[in-house]
Amino acid sequence: MTVLSRRKLITTGLATAAGISGLGVAASLAERYGLVPPDHGGIYGLGETLTYASQRLLTRHSFAREFSPSQISKRPLENEIAPFGEPFKRLQAGGFADWRLTVDGMVDRPASFSLAQLKSYPSRSQITELSCEEGWTYIAEWIGVPLSQVLDLVGTQPHARYVVYFSIEPDWWESIDMADAMHPQTFLTYGMNGNDLPPGNGGPLRLRLPRQLGYKSVKFITHLTVTDNLKKFGKGLGSASPEGGYAWYAGI
């Protein structure tokens, strides 16, 4: 063994050891600062974690682009949805007067809101783009109440880490971290382009999250749960999307 190759062996060994311990430190730091997504296991866990961690750090205070009224799409695409279930049809027949949004979990004052109650709070609007993971997009004016305002009303507890939200349609639920939940552009949306939000676009109530792809903006919301642990929900991957093979975090 020559001097050069022995030196090479030692430096390679040291570099490998440094690399592995560096990765260990990075992993524990990422865990502590909430940079590890719930679907980090499996063969694509590396990519999911790198994307979530880097975009969470880059976008904690960033705003989705807002457009001018002239850029609003002429026809907001109502993409395919499964036929509505009986509970939805019953509420629709009543003009959604009995639609309720229940909020529970790690909150001081669990509550249930009617649409009229949500509409009585100061409304906000944003002209943002809905981007589907398939590749198509449209721009609309979304009107609603910021989710942070509802969370402040019920009083989220300090250790809360995620908000899980459920559609009235079965097996349709998602979750977001508190950074996204408290973001000023995250809306409980009940209006679009000056009118009520049509059922085809998620009416009467849709959680709108413009900094992530469309599938995180779940339609027909009836239930929010605040939690510090996503393991208790479904298969423990964070939402229905990873159970169907899609990423929990959809900022990309």
Next chain:
Amino acid sequence: MSASRGTIFRVSDSACIPSAASAVPTTTVTSQHSALVRVTHWITTLCFLALVVSGAEIVISHPRFYWGETGNVLTTPLFKLPIPSSRALVPTGYGYVLPDQNGWSRALHFQSAWVVVLTGLLYVISGLFTGHFRKDLLPAKATLSWRSSWAVIAGHLRFKRPSEAQAWSYNVLQRLAYLFVIFILFPLVIWTGLAMSPAFVSAFPATVILLGGRQSARTLHFFVSLALLLFLLVHVAMVCLAGFRSRMRAMITGQTGVRTERT
């Protein structure tokens, strides 16, 4: 891991045809691929193949392209690919819908993108430090004339085989092609890809505004990917023409197989 530390031999770096060699000065070039070049080359190969396959799967879910900010099945496309779709929403003219493969395709696409970007950064940074770009890829000034470029093209058109020594250096067209792929096409494909990320553009809106909108970014991403795919096909064709076994050996083991002298 410097390329210059390996075995070297003297060849003309001008062109792969004898007639042009006399027109330009002879310089010393390193010909052996360094370990870093070989490792990053094969990681990039694997990632690129994964990106092409998963990218094609993603396109199948909406094989229509638009220009500007928005686009969907209610708006006029710039062009449509004449293929069936994996979504019933898209009117393709085909009577059937392909199975949805977007879940794993997207995961594989982004994971491969991460690995190839980090690998590319390692390659570019080390290449700047070791002089890999300056020595192996930057064309000599004298070769950057129409005359010597034409000599290379004419040589190719006449299917002239280069001498053994000349064949182990890069001619001016190869150098320009590699530099174009490394410093133009790869940065462009990364940029146009990032411009489709709603979270990334919330932090850096200029990335999508400069391209004219998210749909423009998607269309450009498609064409830059096609350009990279075209490069891959020509690259593999040239490797086969130049001698598949010796070129593969050189990129796997670092041994060129020609007479070398130890330094």
